[in-house]
Amino acid sequence: MAIREILRMGDGRLLQVAQPVTKVPSALIDNLLTDMFDTMADADGVGLAAPQIGELLRVVVFGFDQNDRYPDELSVPKTVLINPQIEVIDSAEELDWEGCLSVPGMRGQVPRPRGIRYQGIDPAGIAIDRIVTGFHARVVLHECDHLDGVLYPQRIRDIRNFGFEDLVGN
Numbered sequence: 069m070a071i072r073e074i075l076r077m078g079d080g081r082l083l084q085v086a087q088p089v090t091k092v093p094s095a096l097i098d099n100l101l102t103d104m105f106d107t108m109a110d111a112d113g114v115g116l117a118a119p120q121i122g123e124l125l126r127v128v129v130f131g132f133d134q135n136d137r138y139p140d141e142l143s144v145p146k147t148v149l150i151n152p153q154i155e156v157i158d159s160a161e162e163l164d165w166e167g168c169l170s171v172p173g174m175r176g177q178v179p180r181p182r183g184i185r186y187q188g189i190d191p192a193g194i195a196i197d198r199i200v201t202g203f204h205a206r207v208v209l210h211e212c213d214h215l216d217g218v219l220y221p222q223r224i225r226d227i228r229n230f231g232f233e234d235l236v237g238n
């Protein structure tokens with residue numbers, strides 16, 4: 069159990085494509101997940117991808133009941149998603165504000181599709197298959213982008229809608 073250092077934008081490891089997990093259950097993955105949840109809670113995040121702590125594996129965690137960083141958003145179930153696959157099922161675009169623990173202090177307005185289906189496995193190897201919309205979909209898309217070396221500022225269409233979190237989005 070450990071709070072790990074969160075890599076910040078500019079670190080080349082955040083630009084790499086992460087590798088699939090080949091075996092679960094696994095003590096290595098369970099230990100990684102403990103660190104990810106500890107790190108996410110310490111930073112008050114709503115999601116974290118393994119590459120953000122320097123582990124280039126296709127593992128994301130997300131979920132919250134109430135979050136001070138996104139006080140207006142509905143809860144998202146606490147989830148571990150391994151080897152995720154995403155299919156867009158409602159491509160209508162929604163623009164909303166995102167932040168990232170790897171881009172501290174900043175927010176940007178990012179276009180995302182409204183509805184997705186996501187699949188993967190949990191740490192026991194049990195299949196996960198959900199259809200979600202809105203902020204839940206946004207969180208999953210954001211976290212899974214990390215697995216392909218994509219940070220949300222790359223997806224901002226109008227860079228004027230990018231700034232310090234105490235100034236934008238209010």
Ligand code: NI
Nearest residue numbers: 167168169170
């Ligand atoms: Ni992020």
